Amino acid sequence: MNEKQRKEGQQIRQVDSTDIKSDSNHNLSRIKDMSSDDLISKYFQSTYEPPNMKKAKKRRREDIQIHYDFDIPEEMRGIGKGKKFMIRTYGCQMNEHDTEVMAGILTQMGYISTEDTSDADIILLNTCAIRENAENKVFGEIGHLKPLKLENPDVIVGICGCMSQEESVVNRILKKHPFIDLIFGTHNIHRLPQLIKEAMFGKEMVVEVWSKEGDIIENLPKVRKGKIKAWVNIMYGCDKFCTYCIVPYTRGKERSRMPEDIIQEVRHLAAQGYKEVTLLGQNVNAYGKDLEFEYGLGELMDEMRKIDIPRVRFTTSHPRDFDDHLIEVIAKGGNLLDHIHLPVQSGSSDILRVMARRYTREDYLKLVKKIKDAMPNVTLTTDIIVGFPNETDEQFEETMTLMEEVGFESAYTFIYSPREGTPSARWEDNIPMEVKKERLQRLNKLVNDQSAEAMKKYQDQVVKVLVEGESKKDPDVLSGYTDKNKLVNFRAPKDLIGQIVEVKVVNTKTWTLDGELVEAAVEVK
Structure with missing residues (x-):
């Protein structure tokens, strides 16, 4: 990118945060001292707008504003001194990263982190909406927090992340869990200090969910996990x-x-x-x-x-x-x-079409060939959904043959479950659960077999391992990942944690490798 391009991009996209004005899609409701029906009525008569596929697909690429001057409001600086926060994270790496940002903001406010809910002054559940099981876990946790809230009314309990952007979820929380203090979405994490202020000094539930996409806030603090x-x-x-x-x-x-x-x-x-x-x-x-x-x-x-x-x-x-x-x-x-995660979701062109993936089986295989031609030693992994509406036995078999043809060394596999608000949720979920489970079992066996076979090629090989810490199963064993994302367990001094070291593989398993440290080869970087 040349200097002219850089300046043009900044001129179009950069503004100062003092230019941020309240948005018509920005809903801040303080609604605790009301019946559940009145809560819901007031909330959804506000300017909040639930997800709408037609509107979303028509949305234009409006200029996204970039802000470089995030700061903790003066009245909220140090307000957490002597207090603790706990954030429980569900879902993907994006949620993990959002948690790092929220932890950074809370730390700048004076709070310190704790893993003990009974010791926390602020508890945030950073939620995932992509699978029904993830939502069920969150609502289970919400239920567990109610006695804690009754015992300590001053603790602030908040729900954030992707679930907060769903109308049905907010509706359910308002109706069944009015003890929750704070609900906010994925686009307004940078407003956490203001939201905590509202929850701390107001008597009502604070709900702030923006339907409009958020701006980009560049200088948000972060508390990252580890230094590796x-x-x-x-x-x-x-x-x-x-x-x-x-x-x-x-x-x-x-x-x-x-x-x-x-x-x-x-x-x-x-x-x-x-x-x-x-x-x-x-x-x-x-x-x-x-x-x-x-x-x-x-x-x-x-x-x-x-x-x-x-x-x-x-x-x-x-x-x-x-x-x-x-x-x-x-x-x-x-x-x-050259480890590439490339979700395919299905091996059937017909299923890919109704999934709106916008490529065919043949397109995917052509892409894989290009990648393998350029990188003969590439490792490919993927995501696959089984039991999509109307998936036939023959279409599932196409997924099985694609799995073999590509030679995926690992895959995240899922049984299809409808997500409210998506197009497929309106379709009949017409594959019986026993069929879905049987297909998943067959697919997982193939995934396991291919993973075990791929691991065998590492026998007696020396691999470079980024040492991440102690093994979860044995504190006397260290573990880390190769550049191909293979987990290796081996015995070595703990001062090698954070280093890239050479390890000789002495045993291969389905998902992991056992190794011995090559003493003379520690890469210092």
Whole structure:
């Protein structure tokens, strides 16, 4: 990106946060001292607008404002001194990263972190809406928090994240869980200090959910987990509108950060000694399509190659946006790893069509061939849904044969469940659960077999492992991941945690490798 492009992009997209005005889609309701029916009536007669597919698909690429001057309001600085917060996170890496930001904001307000709910003054559940099971877990946790709230009325209990962007979820909380103090969505995390102030000093429930996509707030504080691996958001939202997916409604349209802001953040992480960075986006390889100049993930990854950080990954990709230039850049190697997660969802072109994935089985296989031609040693993993409405036995068999043909070394597999607010939720969920489970069982057996077979090639090989910490099963054993994202367990001194070391594989399993430290080869970076 040249200087002219950079300046043009900033002129179009950058504003000062003092220009932020209340939005017609911004709803702040204080509604606790009311009956549940009155609560719901007042809330949904407000300016809040629930997800609407037709409107969402027609939305234009309005200029997204970028703000560089986030600050804690003076009256909220130090208000958490001597107090503690706990954030429980559900769902994807994006939610994990949002938690890092909220933890950063709360820390700047004076709070310290705790893992004990009974010791916390603020409890936030950062929720996921992508699967029904995730929602059930959250509502189960909400139920567990009620006695705590009755015992300690001063504790602030908040629900945030993707579930908060769903009308049905907010409706259910208002009606059945009025003890909740705070509900806010994915677009207004930067307003956490103001929301806590409302919850702390007001007597009513605080509900702030913006239907409009959020701006990009660049200087939000973060408290990252550890000093080894880091997540870096490069874009937000998704424009694909797959018929089963709630993400475009909960996360909004695609909006990219400016390249120089991402590059600066990664350089800063490298200077702090981080060994691995993962670039995040709901549809990460659509990065840059909304910028006012020509710049995509390929160009950004080329910049990552120049930064002195050992490993760079990105997730999650959409096959439709995986272009030739990106393949060419990743194939250059260096710190760009050739482990690619490429969700296919189904091996049937007919099912892909009704999923609105916008590619066919043949398109996907052509893309895989391009990737393998450029990177013969690439490791591919994927996501697959079984039991989509009207999926026949023959169409499921196409998924099985695609799994074998591509040679995926791992896969996240799911039974289809309808998500309210998505197009497929209006269709008959007509595959019996016993059929779904049988298909999932067969698919998982194939996934396990292919993973075990892929692991065998590492027998007696020396691999480079980024040591992340003690094994979950044995504190005397260290564990970490190879550049191919294979988990390795081995005995070694604990002062190697955070280092990249060479390990000889002595035993292979379905999902993990056992190894022995190669004493003389510790990579110092």
